[in-house]
Amino acid sequence: MKPFKLVINGSLVETSEYFDVLNPADKSVVARCPKATEADLNNAVAAANTAFESWSALDISERRELLLKLADVVEDKAEEFKTLLTKEQGKPLQGFANLGAGFEFEGTLNWIRTTANFDIKPKIIEDNDTVRIELHRKPLGVVGSITPWNYPLLISIWHIIPALLAGNTVVMKPSEMTPLTMLRFGEVAQEILPPGVLNIVTGAGELGALISSHEDIQKIVFTGSTPTGKAIMKSASGNLKRLTLELGGNDAGIVLDDVNVDDIAEKIFASAFINNGQTCAALKRLYVHESVYDEMCNALTKIATSMKNGNGMDKDTDLGPLQNEQQLNIVKELAEDAKQRGATFLCGGEVVDEKGYFYPPTLVSNIEDGAKLVDIEQFGPILPIIKFHDVEDAIASANRLGVGLGGSVWSQDLIKAQRVASRMQCGTVWINSHAAVLPIAPFGGVKDSGFGVEFGEEGLNEYTSVHTIHIYK
Ligand code: NAD
Numbered sequence: 001m002k003p004f005k006l007v008i009n010g011s012l013v014e015t016s017e018y019f020d021v022l023n024p025a026d027k028s029v030v031a032r033c034p035k036a037t038e039a040d041l042n043n044a045v046a047a048a049n050t051a052f053e054s055w056s057a058l059d060i061s062e063r064r065e066l067l068l069k070l071a072d073v074v075e076d077k078a079e080e081f082k083t084l085l086t087k088e089q090g091k092p093l094q095g096f097a098n099l100g101a102g103f104e105f106e107g108t109l110n111w112i113r114t115t116a117n118f119d120i121k122p123k124i125i126e127d128n129d130t131v132r133i134e135l136h137r138k139p140l141g142v143v144g145s146i147t148p149w150n151y152p153l154l155i156s157i158w159h160i161i162p163a164l165l166a167g168n169t170v171v172m173k174p175s176e177m178t179p180l181t182m183l184r185f186g187e188v189a190q191e192i193l194p195p196g197v198l199n200i201v202t203g204a205g206e207l208g209a210l211i212s213s214h215e216d217i218q219k220i221v222f223t224g225s226t227p228t229g230k231a232i233m234k235s236a237s238g239n240l241k242r243l244t245l246e247l248g249g250n251d252a253g254i255v256l257d258d259v260n261v262d263d264i265a266e267k268i269f270a271s272a273f274i275n276n277g278q279t280c281a282a283l284k285r286l287y288v289h290e291s292v293y294d295e296m297c298n299a300l301t302k303i304a305t306s307m308k309n310g311n312g313m314d315k316d317t318d319l320g321p322l323q324n325e326q327q328l329n330i331v332k333e334l335a336e337d338a339k340q341r342g343a344t345f346l347c348g349g350e351v352v353d354e355k356g357y358f359y360p361p362t363l364v365s366n367i368e369d370g371a372k373l374v375d376i377e378q379f380g381p382i383l384p385i386i387k388f389h390d391v392e393d394a395i396a397s398a399n400r401l402g403v404g405l406g407g408s409v410w411s412q413d414l415i416k417a418q419r420v421a422s423r424m425q426c427g428t429v430w431i432n433s434h435a436a437v438l439p440i441a442p443f444g445g446v447k448d449s450g451f452g453v454e455f456g457e458e459g460l461n462e463y464t465s466v467h468t469i470h471i472y473k
Contacts, residue, residue, distance in 0.1 A: 003032035004179075006040055006202065007186035009047035010195025015040055021180055024090035024321040025311040025356040033179045036201040038210055041171070044199035045216045048142040048169040051196030056139045056167035060120055063165055067116035070192045071109050077188060081105055081153065081181060086312040088178045089152055089323055090276075090357070096307060096318035097270050104154045111154065114439040115161045118460050125468075132471040137464035139167030140242065141218035144211040146232070148224040149177035149323050150278040150379075156182050158454050159221045160198060166463040168219075169197050173211055175224075176204040177324050212236045219463070222246065223280070226403070226448045244452030244462050247445060249405025250284050250377045252398035253434055254420060255296060256391065256411035257289040264410055264432065265299035271408070271434035273304075273361055276319050277381045278327065281406040281443075283434040285374055286385045287394040293387045297365050300385070301346045304361040309353065321356040322380055328357040331380035334373040335362065338384070343367040348382065369397050377403070391420060399425045405449040408434040427453070 005012035017035040022028065036044075055063070074081065085101040086093050092100035125133040145159035152174055163170050174182040179202040186200035201207060205228070212220050213235040219242040222232050229245040236243055253268065271283040288296045310317035322328045328351075335349055348362025362382040364373060373384045388394040398407055404426040411417040414431060421429040427444045430436060437443050437455070444453035453459050 004034060004183040004202075005187075006034050006036055006044075007183065007190065007198070007200040008040065008044045009199065010190050012187060013040065013043075019176070021088055021178070023087050023356075024323050025313075027356060030087045031180055033176070033183070033202050036203045036207055041201055041207065041210055041214070044171045044201050045142055045214055047196035048171050048199055049216055051194060052139075052141055052169045055164075055169055055194060055197050058167070060165065060167070063167065064116045066192055067112060067161060067165060070189055071112040071116070073188055073191055074112070074185065075109055078105060081184070083313075084181050084184060085153060086320070088180050089149065090312055090320040092312035092314075092317040092320050094315065095312070095320070096273075097266075099270065099274050100312065100320075104151055108153050108157050111157050111439045112161050115460070116165055118162070118165065118457065120166060120460065120464065130473055132473065134469045134471070136467040136469065137166070137461065138467050140463060140465055141168060142216060143168045143170050143463065144214065144217040144220045145170055145172035146208045146211060146220065146222045146224065147172070147174050147182075149175035150275055150280070152178035152181045153185065155223050156185070159223070162454075162460045163221070163463045164193075164197065166460060168463055171199045171201060171211065171217065173201050173203065173208055176202065208232070209235055212241070213238055215239050217241060219243070221454075221462075226450075229450055242462070244444075244454065245450035246280065246452075246454065247403075247405075247448060247450035248377050248379075249280055249403050249426075249445060249449045250375070250401050251281060251406040251408070251426070251434065252285045252287060252424070253283040253408040253410065254391070254394045254398060255286065255288040255292065256409065256413070256417065256420070257291045258412050259292055259410050260412065261292055261295045261299050265296065266303060267433065268296075268410070269300055269303045272383045273307075273319065273381055274435055276322060277383070278323060278379050279435055281428065281435045281437060283408060284377060284383070285398075286383055287388050287397055288385055289391070289394075290387050290389050293385075297346055297363065297385055300363055300383075304347050304363055307361050309358050309360055311356070319361060319381060321358045323357070325357055327380055328359055331359050331378055331382055334376060334378050335364075335382060337372040338364050338367055341367070341371055343371065343373075343384075369400065375401065395420060395423050399423075402448045404446040406430070406434065408432075
């Protein structure tokens with residue numbers, strides 16, 4: 001396969017160094033990826049700055065039209081994008097509950113189209129005999145986007161589309177683990193977008209650090225781990241960049257005593273094992289009332305043991321490998337700690353296939369707060385199930401960690417569930433669901449899960465500055 005190229009100022013650009021991108025299902029090389037130099041980044045930022053003048057001057061309806069066309073040309077290449085996603089990320093083409101590469105790809109199209117149809121209108125704050133006060137919103141300039149490896153296409157779209165719709169231009173860096181899908185997306189986008197409006201540069205953390213400290217970038221939108229988010233916040237201070245930080249979480253789900261286990265077990269399993277657990281807002285700690293605990297453990301075990309692990313290109317694969325060796329090692333370490341504490345492994349817990357980064361779906365009961373598997377985000381296919389007696393203890397457990405991305409409450413009594421939900425310290429709470437993000441509903445974290453929101457009108461506004469006009473009559 002030919003090496004991929006950077007996308008800068010409407011052109012495909014070669015660079016001096018390349019690195020291999022591996023397929024996590026068998027460690028084979030998917031393709032060679034360019035390693036952008038500082039000079040490449042400077043060219044991309046300069047092109048984005050130049051393009052900003054004419055792109056921001058377009059009417060929002062003209063930018064909308066181009067973004068909707070972009071969705072159409074991407075849709076025409078559906079099979080190519082899904083295959084590339086599966087090869088570099090590992091997720092199955094289809095997967096259990098249709099939550100594989102097809103899900104990410106369809107979500108991408110839906111997100112582009114829904115977001116492109118948002119509007120930014122002036123708001124009249126006051127209009128009386130003497131004064132009229134109008135609030136306008138202006139684009140910021142060049143937005144730097146840095147993304148992780150779990151949803152290479154979808155998370156990048158979450159950043160890029162609202163930034164462009166609002167009139168900004170973008171320099172984006174996908175994760176070095178999964179850079180290919182976005183290099184190809186950037187290439188396809190050049191058929192529609194003017195040169196310099198969307199630039200894609202690839203490389204590791206050093207390149208991300210150069211982006212976050214670049215003096216000609218006005219905002220960073222980052223999705224990834226909390227330590228990297230903190231490093232970005234420090235290096236972005238030079239020119240007071242605006243920041244949206246979507247960081248790690250460790251979402252708790254609380255199952256109350258009145259649930260019908262059969263009705264919710266599949267939904268809970270999918271919420272925890274979506275993308276093999278490598279999902280920011282997946283359910284990562286399950287607190288279950290003692291009266292339904294054994295029943296819930298049995299129902300989840302039945303589902304987990306029916307899953308087929310394998311290469312995502314095989315049609316009957318339910319769950320693929322983890323994306324990388326480092327994440328596999330984190331999962332193994334958390335499992336080891338749980339074993340040493342005498343927790344019960346209801347299924348999984350041992351690596352059986354070493355040709356890729358595989359770990360079987362694993363459920364762990366008889367475990368408590370304080371175990372590494374409960375306290376540290378696993379970001380993998382292993383779920384601790386913790387028994388509780390008093391719902392006050394479950395709420396305290398859910399809130400005791402330093403992160404707060406999402407959470408859920410499961411009950412047939414929606415009023416009781418909402419009372420519990422309102423006390424959970426996190427950016428989003430679902431009742432009888434988990435991890436279901438939508439382009440119309442603002443999403444973001446509290447505490448060490450970051451700040452700022454994506455999606456909806458609030459998310460779009462984060463790509464603008466407020467421009468207030470007072471008109472004295
Ligand atoms: P990561 O922080 O290691 O890397 C994310 C991106 O940051 C990559 O592109 C990487 O190259 C870049 N980077 C690394 N060091 C940098 C630096 N010093 N300056 C600037 N950029 C730098 O995260 P990851 O391992 O790719 O992703 C997993 C983590 O992401 C998990 O903790 C997960 O919870 C979190 N995540 C959060 C969300 C959310 O919406 N909140 C979504 C997905 C993933």
